[in-house]
Amino acid sequence: MSEKIIKSEAEWRRQLSPEQYAVLRGQATERPFTGKYVNSKASGVYACAACGQDLFSSTTKYNSFSGWPSFWDVVDEGNVSLRADNSHGMRRVEVVCKRCDSHLGHVFDDGPRDKTGLRYCINSCALDLKKAPPSPGPSPHLYEEHPQNEGRGAKS
Numbered sequence: 001m002s003e004k005i006i007k008s009e010a011e012w013r014r015q016l017s018p019e020q021y022a023v024l025r026g027q028a029t030e031r032p033f034t035g036k037y038v039n040s041k042a043s044g045v046y047a048c049a050a051c052g053q054d055l056f057s058s059t060t061k062y063n064s065f066s067g068w069p070s071f072w073d074v075v076d077e078g079n080v081s082l083r084a085d086n087s088h089g090m091r092r093v094e095v096v097c098k099r100c101d102s103h104l105g106h107v108f109d110d111g112p113r114d115k116t117g118l119r120y121c122i123n124s125c126a127l128d129l130k131k132a133p134p135s136p137g138p139s140p141h142l143y144e145e146h147p148q149n150e151g152r153g154a155k156s
């Protein structure tokens with residue numbers, strides 16, 4: 001669906017912070033409880049920090065006490081790739097942004113039972129939160145009057 005983004009490692013290195021580069025392009029893991037989104041409760045959509053594709057919604061974020069932002073679902077399954085990762089003597093499933101092939105984190109099957117049962121364990125620095133308007137429900141802007149039209153037009 002979305003077009004692939006392919007950049008050279010030199011380009012990524014210029015665009016990303018050293019920490020982001022190590023995680024997104026080098027499969028590093030940020031230290032637990034250090035990421036900026038670990039305890040974030042802000043509403044919005046978490047996008048890929050490398051390419052901006054929407055990945056996770058704040059409505060599926062929950063506190064797993066693992067030290068990393070955790071989600072029980074993705075915004076769209078087509079937006080991520082899952083790969084077997086047998087590094088570090090563990091059998092894990094790596095979560096990769098499908099659009100730019102950047103490493104995001106891992107997915108485990110110990111998530112909330114009443115939801116999907118999945119725990120997407122994602123590095124904060126691989127994410128970029130696009131904040132939603134603070135109040136839920138219809139946006140007031142939808143009903144905004146256009147002042148320049150006031151006083152004109154047909155009277156009923």
Ligand SMILES: [Zn+2]
Nearest residue numbers: 048051097100
């Ligand atoms: Zn991406």
